[in-house]
Amino acid sequence: MKISLPSWCHHPLLLNMKSRILLYFLYKKCTTIAVAVVILLSLYFSLANLAGVYNGLVVSSDSLDDSRNLRESIDDDLKPIVSFANLSWTESSIIFNRIERTGSRTLIRVMERLGKKYNFSTIASDDWALKYMDIEDQKAFVHDVNKQATPFVYERSVHYVHFPRFGSKQPSWISLIRDPLRRIISLYYFKRYGDIGTRPNASDTSSKPSFDDCVLKNQPECSLKNVFRVIPFFCGQSAGCRVPNKWALETAKKNVLENFKLVGVLEELNTTFQVLEALIPQYFHGASRVYKAIVSSGVVDQFKSFPGDPPSEQALTKMKGRLALEYEFYEFVKERLGTLKQQMEIE
Template sequence: MFFSHSSSTFCLRILLTCLVACSIISMVNIFTILQKKQFNRSMATMNIDESEPIDDDIKTKQDFVKNSSAHRLVIPPVTMATVAPNHGNNRSWCKEKILRGLDHVIVYNAVPKTGSRTISSLARELFGHRNRRGKSIFIPYELYRDEVNLRAFYKKHKTGPRLMRGHSFYTPMSGKQYTYINIIRDPVERYISHLYYSWYGDSNNMEKKAGIETNNIDECVLTGQCHPTGYLPFFCGFHPNCSDSSNRWSLDQAVSNLDNFLVVGLTEEMDDTIRVLQKLLPDVFKGISSAYKRNAKKMKKSYTTVVKKPPLNQTVQKLREVMSQTYEFYDIVKRRFHDLKKCLEVE
């Protein structure tokens, strides 16, 4: 009985202390849970996969594809803003694209049969053989469809001026020294040229043969022996969806990537394309217009497909249907190129 009153007071204090501590712990747990839920909602909104490591060692091609940022990007659909950017009253917007100096590594992931050999030949004359102020390099054939080793190849060439040319898909590289250019052509005309080139070659190589039974383009297309595709992967990239030129996503991605190219010219306007290249890279491509004028006839004779017969109208129609999205891309590039020419006063 002597300790009853003090013991009761002591026990009450202990009980109150425990209740306060439990309340604090509960509040902390509730706050933590709410924070995690808010974080998850934010991650879902940003389209980020928490399961993917942020900083990992990419050791295999599969790891690279799995962790490629292109596989997580949500590409905006094509709009008038992407088709023809509105520069407002800024009549000198193109001046911001001009790159001075020689330290530029020009990546030319050329679309076949659009004039790429013409550009590389002119580059070799300018700085490959004559005055040793640069190099013209061919991208190895075995790297055309190998994104991991293609990137490694690009990284070996960090100093300019260099022109790296090959029929590889678009592969973005970090570093301001990398500059992308390309040239495209009317999709049907390009496909016809490419097909006959695979059958007959040109003046430099007349022994090429395609693994197709016929060498008649109408029979080849209308009977389904030929499987024409456009050139969207050269601008879309290595994402699996890029290989399907009928996939709307591939068109949207290709158009989105146009902003990463200094210029995409036109085979049908090769004179102006070369003049634009000289305007945008005045130090690297100094004299390229003059070199083209001197060598145009000789190069055309060497690089023109030796046999090319005009197809039937129904063949052309079928090709246009199959490559409808490539035509949409072609029209977008043409409009942009004409805007650039006008701004650079190349008419």
């Protein structure tokens, strides 16, 4: 039988008989085979495309994960240090030794806001009157501090207590002081009229003795013994810390250097917060921004005492003489704050 093939089948590469028979079969069955091939090819490419899409989705998912991880990494770099897992006991407990009319309420407001952000507690002592104590009261104070769940800031107005004396580790002590004369004047009028926030209608100070009267008449409240008030907070519990003398001054300086993480200054409050951020970032990262926000809100103005009658130069001169030791301590603390700022390269 003679096989009839199309002319294109006579190509030299297709001259052998087997090839011709195969081509003839394909030619005759082209419709069925073509359909089958098209279906197979369609299935093949469909599966290939699906595989490609899947791979693309995996790559896309990986890319999203990489992007997310990068973003989280950047966020972590910007976050303050807030984990206390690797900190020692002393770094996770702070005592704020609070002194009247030195800006303590402002600092407490800042710490309360930061505590909500960084999960530390601000604990106020129930005892504000007992500043110097016998041994048993000191032990009770140490116990009360140590029983708190860390991390925390414990605030109390107390003369310095040396925790190691009672077999306890030392917490980090901080405090604030102020220009001695300004503090005394503020305290004098605060006792009589409160402040703007608590007694907004008490601005008439004419009915009570002025600061001049207190100083020039040498009334007990303005005597040398009774204006020696800040140094004992840093000197300690010894009886010698409560009377004006050089030993008390030098002991207070020594404790500031050895046992206080920082003593800030109200007149240098911006610097104080900057140094606290550098020294104790777990608590104070961002403190400067929080402080500025509080000032902008007008809250700090509510803490100010009514100024009363302006003191005379004679009264100021006399009182400065009585505050000589306090001024020496104040200048010492200011100088130390400036040194820390310089060492930490804070602008």
